Amino acid sequence: MVVPAVGSWSAVLAATGMLDGWRPSRGIYSTATDGHPCRSLFERYVDDFLTRQGIAHSVEPSYPHDAELNPNGLRADWKLADGTFVEAAGLSSNEYLHKLDRKRLLADTAGINLIILQPSDLSHLHQVFANQQGSVDN
Template identity: 30%
Template sequence: MKEANSNKTINATSIGEYFNISSRKVNLYLSELGWIEKGKGGWVSTNSGIRNGAKQMEARNGKPYIIWDEKILTNKHLLREIKESLGDSEIQAEDQKKESMDDFRVKFPANLRTPDGHYVRSRAELLIDDFLYKNGIVHAYERKVNIDEDMYCDFYIPSQKVYIEYWGLEENEKYAFRKKIKQELYKKYNIKLIELNDKDILNLEERLASKLRKHNIIVG
């Protein structure tokens, strides 16, 4: 990493230079965090982004863009997002510690790399991630659900605050119990959820596209 910029506000290019990644990657991470979203010809800050230091700007041609408080360079959520995508050993160690509490995470480690840089746990999840990526749908993998309980989703689409769960081991009694608990929590907090199973994976393009459209997410 380079030394932090001395300016009080910085743009995606400066953030990228600091972390030695492209501005495109920076905006991808920020959108996965739900801090920015695509606007007319540029990026628009969400309320969550504003809380994390975003300042909405407009270019002379009317296109929106965002500058950030330089404190974003030490923001723990952004740091984790970047480290996770780069396969950082600290993040992997932290995840392994969490996984020790979850038999399924231990049994199915996230070691399959997707085209957009996520590491997933199964071929089905790889297909889901690839579908979202190819259709230009910004998404995050295994994001913590914003509830009091400690629960992680399979995929999260920040633009519509939609979560995706792939139920791949329904014949397993422990997994079925875990699935039931998660479904109850999604229902308890009235969270938008897309559920997929093995039958959906066999016809993923049609099934997932249909489910996404129900949440006003455009496909293709």
């Protein structure tokens, strides 16, 4: 398939029918196969993987309130059926990494199992989610 020159990666994806979203200042917003809203293509890939594998998940669960670590309502990217929170860590700014550290500490404090995914994890999501309901042995 020859893709016409359209100027940007998101435009190429849209021209091929692979993207149904829009691009704000950061990320590309789109809708996963199961209808969940996604704020990046990284999130969409993971959400679609969870759906294909039959791993029950909900989007943007709230972390427990904590006066110091979570006074304003931090959210995870997903919550799995067993209560595990999942974060897709796709950014590397100092502000983002600081927020991720707070989430990690908050999860530890609250006894929440937390999976933090890096883009390098995309090639082995089967192993990352091997113990989750509905996962497969690939």
